[in-house]
Amino acid sequence: SSSSMYPQNKRLRFIDLPYLPTPQRNLMVDLVSKMETSLGSQLLPSSLPLDVQYFENESGSSQGALDIRSGTQDSTVDFILGSWIHSKLPSGALNITTLTAYLNNTTDAPRFLIEFIQSSPTSLILILDLPPRKDLILYPDYLTTFYNDTQLDRFRQQLVKLPEIQPYFSSSLYTRSVFSTTAVSIVIDCGTGGPDRMDEIILDDVSPAAKEMLDIWLDKCVCGGRDMEEQERVDLKKRDVLVNKKTLEIDLVAGLPRLFGPDVANRVIEAIQKYSLA
C-alpha cells in the first residue's frame, strides 16, 4: 500500500497526502503549488507546533496532518489551511482532505474551498466552491460580480452531466448554508467502474474544474482590497468568525475526538481556533 512509502521515522506533513489515490494527490499538490506561486511572498512560513502538523491516536489507526500559512500584513489573504485525516474504521478507510483559503476583512470577496470525503474506493464526496462572505439576498451585485460574471455555475453543470455524479446534500443545514448556490457539491459513485473510473473522473473532469475555479479565485478574489465602509468591515469580520466557529463545531468538535481521543482532538482544534477565531 502507499503507506509503506512513509516509514514511521519520517514525519508526515500535510503535503505528503500519503493515503490519497494519485490523481487526487496530484490535484491537491497542484492547487497548493499554484497558490504558493501566485501568492508568493504574501504567505508566511507555517509556524504550527510539530505535534499539530502531524498527529495520530494511541493505536495509530487514525492519523492526520495540518498546515496553516498566514498572509502578510499587506495581503488580502488571512490564512490558507490544508488538512487530511485518515482513519481505519471497521467499515473501511475514511479519508478527508481539505484545502481552504480565507481572506481578511480588507476584502469581502469569496473564499476558496475544496474538500474530498472518501469512505470507499469507488465513492467520493467532493465540495468545490467559492463560499460567499455576504448575504447574497441583500447584495445582488456581489452575486453578479463573483458568480454570474465568472459563470461559476458551469463547473457544477458540467460535472453533474456524468452518470456517476449526483448532487450531494450535507446532513448539516448550516454547512449547506455556507456554500454558494453554484457550489460543486457532489457524490461521485463509480460502482462497477471501480477505482480506475474514479481516477479517470478526477483526472479528466474534476481537476480541470478545480484548477479553473482556483484561477478565478486568484484572479477575481485575492487581487486587492474592496471598497467598504468601516461598519461593513466590522460586520464582515463578525460574520467570518461566526461561520468559522460554527463550521469548526460541525466538522471537528463533533467528530475529531471520536477518531483521535479528546487530548489530540483538543490540541488540533485549539491550533485552528488561533487562526480562524482571531
Place this chain on the structure above:
Amino acid sequence: SSSSMYPQNKRLRFIDLPYLPTPQRNLMVDLVSKMETSLGSQLLPSSLPLDVQYFENESGSSQGALDIRSGTQDSTVDFILGSWIHSKLPSGALNITTLTAYLNNTTDAPRFLIEFIQSSPTSLILILDLPPRKDLILYPDYLTTFYNDTQLDRFRQQLVKLPEIQPYFSSSLYTRSVFSTTAVSIVIDCGTGGPDRMDEIILDDVSPAAKEMLDIWLDKCVCGGRDMEEQERVDLKKRDVLVNKKTLEIDLVAGLPRLFGPDVANRVIEAIQKYSLA
C-alpha cells in the same frame, strides 16, 4: 379538453385553475382552503381590479389569473398571492401555478411557497419551501427553530428517493439564493410512465408533503409576532422588499411581456407591486 368546461362568458378566477391536471388542481385548492380556514378573519377579501384577476393576450393564446388577499392590521400575514399562467406555445402548453404567503415585519418567520412549472404532460418542476427571511449564516438559531426542529429536510429527502425525481437548479442564481437549504426544488420526469404516473406522484407523494409543510408553516410561522428590536424590523422590511423586487424582475418583468404583450404585463406587474413593494 378541460378548458371546454369554461365557456368565454364565464370569467375565470385564480381558484378555477382550469388547465391543471386534476391532482395538481385539487392540491392547490386544498392548500388555499386550508389557509383560508386557518387564517379565517385575518384575511381581507380580494380587492384586485377585474382585469387583473383574469387577463389574456390579444389572440387568447396566453391566459392568466391572479388573486391577492391582504392580512388584517393585527395579523402577521402581509398578503397571500395565488396566480396561474397558461400559454399555448409552439413547443406545447406552458402552465405556471404559484401560491405564496408573505408575512409582515411583526415576525421574521419564513414565508410559504409552492410553485408548479409544467411545459409537458410528463415533466414538471416543483418548488415547495419555507423561504427564510434572515441570513441563515448570521442567525443559526433561526435555522434551528424553523428548519432543524421542524425536520423540514425530510420532504426533500423522501421525494428525491423516487426514480422519476431529480434535484432542480433554477437558472437564476438569485432565485436559488432565495430558497432555504431544505427547499424541495425538483424536476419530476415520468418519461414512459406518462401523465398517469405524474398524477400518481402528485397524489401520493407531493400532496402529503405540501400539506404537511403548510401545516408546519401555519403552526410555527404565522402563529404570532416574534421579539425583535426596532432596527431589526426595519432591516427585515428592507430585505423583504428587495427580495420581492428582484423576484418580480426575474419571474415576471423578464417573461410576462413576451406572453401577454407589454400593456397587459405592465398592468399585472403594477398590481403585484402595490402589495409586494409597499
